[in-house]
Ligand code: MET
């Protein structure tokens with residue numbers, strides 16, 4: 001389909017900015033700026049364009065045109081809002097970390113294709129017989145990046161075509177921009193060694209070669225007339241070793257020492273720089289960005305003398321309006337030191353939805369407290385102009401309430417006996433993680449219901465039929481513990497948000513999660529309360545249709561708050577305990593309805609883990625306490641399951657143990673059983689199901705491969721405690737592959753049970 005022409009900007013007439021003379025003095029840094037902007041499109045246009053291209057419904061030219069149009073619309077809109085400090089190269093076809101690998105010419109050979117887009121898609125999605133690059137969380141956000149692979153022989157070849165193209169595009173619209181590049185230190189710290197790298201190889205050891213490429217890129221940008229470039233170094237807000245800090249010093253001494261380059265702005269975000277601050281302060285760079293939302297003003301401001309301070313006072317991590325008093329207070333104190341100060345967002349606005357104006361159904365009282373990306377730009381502009389009257393003062397903080405303590409469960413051995421008697425499961429019990437494929441019909445039915453085109457009773461009939469189908473399939477396959485398949489849930493957090501008081505959900509508030517995937521995080525704005533049972537109806541319906549045990553399926557309190565935008569007027573630990581109490585009520589209602597197994601998922605437990613080690617124990621304390629609060633009301637004979645996935649569970653194994661769930665399923669197949677090598681696993685005191693089916697790909701694992709996974713688990717874990725399950729839920733997969741894979745899973749469990757003497761179940 002031809003795209004509509006790019007609208008001409010209604011900004012003050014395009015004036016092509018002058019190309020600075022080589023050796024000219026540092027150009028002025030704009031008074032108001034942002035570190036980045038959403039790129040998926042206000043109506044997810046880029047997602048649609050990508051998927052159309054992948055499905056062969058559109059060509060590359062159309063995909064490129066959509067990208068070009070989205071960039072132009074963003075620049076035009078932000079210019080209209082009065083933002084002088086615009087950015088470029090924040091757009092990405094798939095992932096900005098992979099873009100950095102492309103920029104440096106450091107893409108693994110196996111993914112190379114004729115165009116950068118096809119290369120990125122091969123790396124992000126894999127291809128026939130080719131697994132995608134590993135994907136992991138971008139710091140403590142819900143964005144996932146492709147992990148670059150760097151080895152001793154990786155060749156680097158600068159290819160600045162993308163930043164140059166975007167810079168020129170903006171310039172043609174009369175908009176001067178600051179290209180944003182991932183910084184060399186963060187790029188290498190986020191990379192992992194190639195498979196053939198010698199043991200102990202650290203990608204950071206390739207710093208010299210990488211810097212050479214950055215030097216060429218900076219030279220090319222300077223040639224094109226770029227005045228400022230932004231180098232993102234969020235890795236510097238985490239704990240860094242002396243060697244890593246020394247590498248940072250080397251990197252910026254070298255880049256700053258270039259004769260022909262744009263002015264350098266090193267941006268840090270997601271926390272305070274701490275010990276990296278003096279390192280950057282001593283480097284010959286012209287501007288430094290500080291996250292003043294997560295971090296306070298540092299004491300060593302004197303050290304930054306002579307540099308522009310880009311003050312991140314407007315949060316890029318939430319949807320709340322900025323407190324003008326706090327922001328102006330920080331800005332005044334900074335200016336008081338004689339520093340040149342620019343007002344900015346605390347990080348890229350990638351992590352918030354586009355525009356509050358698109359939400360017409362939110363209560364006015366709530367809208368008055370909210371700011372999405374566009375509104376945050378307005379705030380930055382207003383703060384830079386000293387015009388804070390436009391920003392309403394936020395609601396004052398409520399007093400934190402200590403919730404009354406709750407009773408804990410009997411010790412695990414007591415529970416295990418009661419559960420074994422009630423459930424009578426075989427060794428290596430087979431189960432799934434909860435969701436079954438969300439078919440097109442289900443999604444269409446939900447859309448029709450929302451639009452008022454489908455009668456609720458008819459929708460319920462569709463859900464019931466789907467549950468019957470999923471149960472029949474599981475019985476036919478011979479699974480031991482069944483699930484209802486979660487057909488009624490659009491999303492595991494949103495579903496609960498829609499049924500709990502204190503939450504609002506948006507219509508267009510999409511945030512990119514990875515590639516073309518987006519989520520619409522609910523907004524937790526008030527006290528969380530459960531008005532009535534949420535999941536009991538479908539759980540008991542499912543249990544009434546089969547003799548095998550059906551697991552009730554709930555989302556845990558930590559995950560609910562991690563995947564929502566959460567009010568800031570109460571400490572997070574208080575909010576999470578309120579959510580825990582709501583889930584606790586739901587567990588009790590499921591139990592009362594005769595459900596014998598309840599799974600409370602916490603896939604986000606690892607995600608909220610603070611970037612600094614010093615803050616981790618405190619976090620894990622309240623996170624574990626919240627989980628236990630949600631589940632400890634269950635009777636001894638009720639088996640509590642939990643499920644974690646997405647990221648290295650290794651990092652939080654002790655905490656997982658402390659959750660005190662009777663059975664825990666974790667992602668393992670995708671990381672090739674790495675978790676089984678952990679010492680803590682060998683003494684894991686309760687049931688554990690290390691996933692034996694990687695659900696992230698269409699591939700059907702053969703039964704012997706699954707059996708090998710089960711044997712590996714049996715070898716690593718205490719006897720009689722192993723479960724057989726996939727890595728995660730099946731909602732993104734299709735029925736043919738799921739059916740085949742689960743058939744193999746059941747066959748593998750049976751084979752291992754009969755062929756290997758499984759030691760007796762331990763109580
Ligand atoms: C991201 S974890 C998903 C757990 C959920 N019960 C499901 O099966 O989809």
Ligand SMILES: [Zn+2]
Nearest residue numbers: 603645728729
């Ligand atoms: Zn999962």
